[in-house]
Amino acid sequence: MKQEEEFMIDDVKYGLAGVLADDTAVSKVMPETNSLTYRGYAVQDLATQCRFEETAYLIWNGELPTQPQLDAFNAKEKSLRGLSDDLINVMRKFPKNAHPMATLRTAVSFLGIEDTEVEDHATENLPDKAMSLYAKIPQIVATDFRLRNGKEPIAPDPSLGFSENFFHMCFGEVPAPQMVKCFDISMTLYAEHSFNASTFTARVIASSLSGIYSAVTGAIGSLKGPLHGGANEAVMYMLKDVGSSANAKAWMLDALATKKKIMGFGHRVYRSGDSRVPTMTDAYKKMVDIIGTDEAKDYFEMSRILDETMVGEKGIYPNLDFPAGPAYYLMGFEIPMFTPIFVVSRITGWTAHIMEQLGDNKLIRPLSNYTGPEQRDVPSIGSR
DSSP, rough: OOOOOOOOOOOOOOOGTTTTOOOOOOOEEEETTTTEEEEEEEHHHHHHSSSSHHHHHHHHHHHOOHHHHHHHHEEEEEEEEOOOHHHHHEEEETTTTTTTHHHHHHHHHHHHHHOOOTTOOOGGGGHHHHHHHHHHHHHHHHHHHHTTTOOOOOOOOOOOOOOHHHHHHHSOOOOOOOHHHHHHHHHHHSSSSSSSSSHHHHHHHHHHTOOOHHHHHHHHHTSTTTTTTTTTHHHHHHHHOOOOOHHHHHHHHHHHHHTTOOOOBBBBBBSOOOTTTTHHHHHHHHHHHHHHHHHHHHHHHHHHHHHHHHHHHOOOOTTHHHHHHHHHHTTTTOGGGGHHHHHHHHHHHHHHOOOOHHHHHOOOOOOOOOOOOOOOOOGGGOOO
16 A cells, blocks of 8 residues: 655645656656657557557556457447446436536436446456446437437447447448548547546545546546536637638737637647647548538638647647547537547546556545634624
């Protein structure tokens, strides 16, 4: 077990910036290459050379799978697909105007209720629970999408791969392989990113032995915020507000001058550019080529000008959300679905960290710097 350490209160690290909270072997941004790596592999290489299923296996198991290992892994995932009738009936009652992240959070809680061994915190059983969440969350997102649009849910197809099956459950068909590959790339790029806000939330909750469903539900709540996962939605709304590439430079200059919050730029970890962006931008460009409309081409040009202007004026680079948002939009997904799609991917990283946390657990309980009044006596009610 981790040892208690004596320490002195020095200064407050607001937002925990620069604080080392624990050890992890899951991912790291390598300073010498500025590359995000999963278990030592550069994420851009994984995204272009591997399927997302291989990345999921790597994140959980520490090494890339052999073909027999991958076949067994995929077979197990497919066997765990499918939601209970009870859960689908509950989802039918969700308000149609509820945010998809709120419905997803609630549905994952329901999965925890259905798990008869939910209070079993044995670490050897965590991989099976993680695999079940990995298999079921895509269907939750797709089912909610269809129900809120007045359509019946589509059952998963065990003959389809992970990304192909998600399109099938959303739209009833699988698009061209090039589009599936663009989506699959985004899954790998979004899968993991060390101690980000939602992952740290998951580890904090897991550290109390509340359980994997509680930890994932809390992570979903954290990711929902526009300063974290919700940024990909905000980017698309921003592009719609800009309107056209002809307005892009003037819009950005005005936004900078008036100190408007500009989504999709900057990152707490990266200082010279998010290593995931070039790969996702290539996927975004491929989506434009696949769609081929003037509107799609103008979105890409708009993004290019906004990027160029921000970097030129402030030296601030885009993050992954900047190209991912419009890429998802061109794939046909509604904007409020973008962050739930993030969860479809990030469930791998979250559960890897939950398992890592519980493998050598210590309750996460930081201190605070009190700034209130000194201890005082309670006055009588008449003298208040």
